[in-house]
Amino acid sequence: MAEQGKDLLVINNIEVIYDHVILVLKGVSLTVHDGAIVALLGANGAGKTTTLKAVSNLLRAERGEVTKGSILYKDKRIDSLTPNDLVKLGVVQVMEGRHCFEHLTVEENLLTGAHTRRDGRAEVMKDLEMVYRYFPRLKERRKSQAGYTSGGEQQMTAIGRALMARPNMILLDEPSMGLAPQLVEEIFEIVSELNKKEKVSFLLAEQNTMVALKYADYGYILENGRVVLDGEAKSLRENEDVKEFYLGLSTAGRKSFRDTKHYRRRKRWLA
């Protein structure tokens, strides 16, 4: 685990409403220490993506609004900054569902990631090479329009694009989605490498709890727009409920997907 510093990102009891009517987050608080990897877990629709977007301020583009609470980055309020300002501050989001620029080639997609950088072309090129080293497949497809690449290739492009900004903090939304198992491991290796070498902090929303908890330092579990459980990754891994509902482990080890349950057990924390 990387050295952990002081609080980098602090979310204080925020409430988010979409379209003026749909209340999605009902008071979420969490903290990311400098240099930490924090996992945000939870079922579909729990509000993970919404939380990340609240931080990166992409909510406004979806007619969503933070109506209560505050978000601090390096002890400064960032609620009213534009996404562009945030990227300049070093906070970048990798959006769920890839969101590549379809008509741009893979390489152009990656270059857009460096839009805010002012450290010269040579540096950018160096990072481009780095991304290609991480994802050799992208190098092969660099001249293809992103819209025509496969799902996994697009996911790699999206992640690579965020790396091109040289961020301090990455908000990763479901990085493993649609990636081959080998690659999932690789991506998390990259995360961990960036975290150790470059001191990049991560807030990552992930469904693949197994991997997420393997690499994260700390985890929060979200249900229905509220944090229901948090703790050191290690302790979460040991938690009975987490084991059953998120890791698919029962006391007898991993269950087969064939042994389907036809009833639902209640999660204890909801009781």
Next chain:
Amino acid sequence: MLYRESGQFKTSYRADQAIFPIRQDRIALMVLLAVVFILVPFVADEYWLGSILTPLLVLSLAAIGLNILTGYAGQLSLGTAGFMAVGAFAAYNLNLRVPELPLIVDFLLAGVFAALVGMVFGLPSLRIKGFYLAVATLAAQFFIEWVFTHVGWFTNYSSSGVISAPPMVIMGVTVDSAVEKYLLTLVMVAVLALAAKNMVRSRIGRSWMAVRDKDVSAEVIGIPLLATKLSAFGISSFYCGVAGALWTYCYLGTVEPAAFDLSRSFQVLFMIIIGGVGSILGSFLGAGFIVLLPILLNNIAAMIGHGTLQADTMANLEHIIFGGLIIFFLIVEPHGLARLWQIAKEKLRLWPFPY
């Protein structure tokens, strides 16, 4: 608290499939129909009936037509007025050349002709999409306008190309007062609006929306793209055609290409965008907005600006306010008045609790 569906249980799919599953909505509709059919003809004066309500209804019908094509089937069209013109000229020529046909049949056949023309111009939609498709419909718009200006047969070789609409006789009754015209229009519009509402909540409507939202997956489900798009073009143009016929017979009183120029197409397009793309109710709301607002502004202008040098400024102010309001509404609700209405209802449902 007044607007609640709680306590209204539906015990059959039939009940759930009704147009207005909520009782309050049904009552509201009944009241509305009673008002427009019974009250309005008694209280409204000739000006309101003849120059505001009738054109408003006719344009609502055209807007429904365009909404079917653009709102439901997702095919952007700028040729609405062209298809209206086909309807208008078809109705005139049918009346002239086959006088035995009842006028209502003329109107419906006019719609059918418009539908055929619409389908011809809809053919390219299989390949051409989005704003590019707008060009196909613009081609239709200009070409149709040109044909009616240049082929004398359509205007019965009148020297100026403007003909006044013949008197309307329906089942022996002459329809010529403002009230009669209003009622005729109202009946046609109400029936056709109901039919449109029915179609959009049936199979054909679902296939339009499917093509609009994601044509590739629509096709994978088994929806043939060309047939679906053509049906949208056809039915949409049918509505426009009937609207065109009503426009000349019940409102303008003349048949001429200039009444169906590009600006009319845009006018109808504005209606559906302001009112709500993909909403039958929105077609009416949008038509109301676009027809009434300028008149309202103009009336206000006439009231305060009368006789002074300011009249010039007032006319332009009208434009500015109109444009400004369009933008304002979009920012408040990009999905149009219909959605605004819906959100209001949703809030009402929760009221007095905020969320």
Next chain:
Amino acid sequence: PAVAQAMEQFMPIPIYRTGPYAAGGTGYFGGFMDYMALINERDGGVNGVKLTWEECETAYDNARGVECYERLKGKGPTGASMFHPLSTGITYSTFEKGAADKIPVVSLGYGRGDAMVGSVFPYLFPLVTTYWSQNTSKIKFIGMKEGGMDKLKGKKIVNVYHDSAYGKETIDILNKQAATYGFEIKHFPVAHPGLDQKAIWLQIKQIAPDWVILRGWGVMNPTAIKEAARIGFSREKMLGVWWSGSEEDMRPAGTAAKGFIAAGFNPPGKDFQVIKDIEKVVHAKKKGNIESDRVGTVYYNRGVVTGILSLEAIRLSQEKFGKKPLTGEQIQWGLEHLNLTPARIKALGAEGLVQPIKTSCADHEGGGAVKFSQWDGNQWKIVSDWIEADKGLVRPLAEESAMKYAKEKGITPRDCSKEM
């Protein structure tokens, strides 16, 4: 209601201040309103009956024109006196309503060519002249320039027209005249709005006509003139209709417009007593309905002429029905019995501005003459006297067309011999 009837006569103003033709709308109705203001200010109204008016913006759109008609027709103590559509399209859409509501529709120099046949169109008044009449005057003018109507034989004339109802009105009559006088006529429609006419003018260059008749509208006019200059066609051989003959049509064409000739039933300029009065009584007191620098322009003066004729009709009717606000039906009588003698014109201060006019039940046109003026680069110079229309040609055509209309609509024409 008749108890305390205000002594006011209401006039609807279906103006267009926006859109491509705003210059025409504001100029024309500006003049009209100024004239009414003059009568109110100077004379205290027509025989003590004050004139009131209300604007309604039509944006030159038929549908809005109809709405304006309906909105304004019932205003004032006695309803609208008459309706001036200032658009051929709106004329077509309102004249039947006018007949039903008994409100005269006055289309001064535009609208239906056959409307002069008052027996069929009792409430439609194409006062002064119609497109058909003015067209024959143009051919006469060409004949004069060529040195006699017989010299027209073998000449080539091109008719460049706005591709619309208005533009097409004169095709038939030109063809007839071509047959009569033996000149060659070729028609070129210009698609609305006529921003680019290269193709047409290159063809005209090939034809090398002797004369070009321009039936333009709005931006089509300066464009045509510039194109003519470009192919080197003499502007002095171009004859415009009155919609192609305003300052607004010439100025954008710049030097290219010099020499262009236009027909008009009213000359421009401030050299008329009535215009001077308006400047003194209305504009000097900042009560004008238009920018003061536009006083005396073609459109403006046309509006004044319209005002003169309209108010004369009201005055006449007052003589018959009493000096009080009148209904449209009563004013129809005045419009039908106009008799503007040179003496009367002089009394009105409009010598040279208006031609003598005498209407009747059978003839709703009344005058029929036009004057030609030539653009000298800055302003219009009058280059002819009143030139009469070829009534012998126009009248039968109009009657034929009017009868056809009457038959279609099941109208029995009035017997004008009984209506004196």
Next chain:
Amino acid sequence: MTSDLNFFFEVLFGGLLSGIMYSLVALGFVLIYKASGVFNFAQGSMVLFAALTFVGILEMGVPFWPALLLCLLVMMLLAVGIERIVLRPLVNQPPIALFMATIGLSYLLEGLGQGIWGTQVRALDLGIEDLPNEMIQEALGIQVSTFDLFSAGCAAVLVGGLALFFNKTRVGLALRAVADDHQAALAVGIPLQHVWAIVWAAAGLVALVAGLLWGSRLGVQFSLSLVALKALPVLILGGFTSVAGAIVGGLIIGASEKLAEVYISTFTGGAVAAIENWFPYMLALLFLLVRPQGLFGEKIIERV
């Protein structure tokens, strides 16, 4: 025969040059489309607004060049205002919403422009003769107007400038990204506000140039806003996203429109005439059937 051939070339050249005039207007559309994936309905009104403003400033007694600068400044302010008030709240909305906003904008601009400067028709003289160029006439025997040549020159300069701007600055790439996906563009830190303000300012500049050239030909009046209708088929034929397409499209449309008008009308004895309104659209339509994205437009990506 030679005179026939001569005539043919005259029509052809006339058409090509008319086409360039259309291209000038089409360029403005291309810019906005590139930056937001939206068809800017207000481009025509911007042309009108720019020309009105310029003439208005001239009439106030300001000399030509300062007036031009002042007018440019106005257009830039306008761009910033549009971004602030109209576009920013509509980020990430479906294209139809933005399209509608531009419709609202066009009303607003028309009202504003004419409200401030009046509805009068005004002359605008750039001091360039719209008469056949004598040198060319002597050399080639064809009449080509000096003014047209000047316009073609302006178009070339504009296109060159824009091409440089888009290819040599990072804005070009950012623009294309924004057109694809507003939200993702925000996420990678592209400052949407700036990009839009810049592009609308550029569109304003193009509108100004088009407004001056067209305005000096037609007079500065409302009809200037209608030149947009001439630019549409050009735009579609060339492809919404391509600067080069706007030029090539203009040439093709201009030339074929004039040739068609002349020869079809001649062959049919004038029965088929005044086809200029629909012919370019039909031509563009036929063309699209072969290439649905226009000549140089970006291919529409459809994948599952």
Next chain:
Amino acid sequence: MSVSEKQIGDVILRCDNISLSFGGVRALTNISIDVREHEILAIIGPNGAGKSSMLNVINGVYHPQEGSVTYQGQTRRAMKPHETARHGIARTFQNIALFKGMSVLDNIMTGRYTKMKRNFLWQALYVGPNLKEEIEHREVCERVIDFLQIENIRKTPVGRLPYGLQKRVELGRALAAEPQLLLLDEPMAGMNVEEKEDMCRFILDVNDEFGTTIVLIEHDMGVVMDISDRVAVLDYGKKIADGSPAEVRANQDVIDAYLGVAH
């Protein structure tokens, strides 16, 4: 229930030597795959291997340059997707392709498109035969909704649903068509274990109860190994293995190309 109990029938779909390329990119090279009645066939492989392309070829979205597809005894080269749908092939997509503007119920009802017959005039009238038909099909859809346990969101516009539920609705739309062959492209991506379990159960139930043949693309090896009867492995557009889960798991080529570590 073990694999052997299941009645796996004859080949209903045979792909012969399929080759597909886009410009320079060879997405598929000479691929032959058989699908047998009632089986669950998983296609796995690294990203960009051509798995989705394979599904696209099967239901006619892509037309291969070479090779043929034989379905229910009929060989064809190019068939439109809506024709294959008529022949009983339904599918879901890797990138959710729901109809965003419609409610869950309407989305699922579109799945019944090919089965409904009344023409638009009846639909305009709505009452009478059309209503009867609507209700008939609504009942089928309600069964699907019930089966997938999405009753509470039936009237919600799909655009507002979280990702996992959208995937479920997409499955529902495909099921409503009562297909013989169901193609699923990464149906479990972006789900947590609990949701994956649900999804697996739905797939197995469909397979059991209706005997629907299923072709499935999935990256979660746990799922693939547990529920599929057979696994085909693609790599760079070539088929490198085809066999029972156990065989494939042990195949060294597969481990090298895809799995990384043995699972």
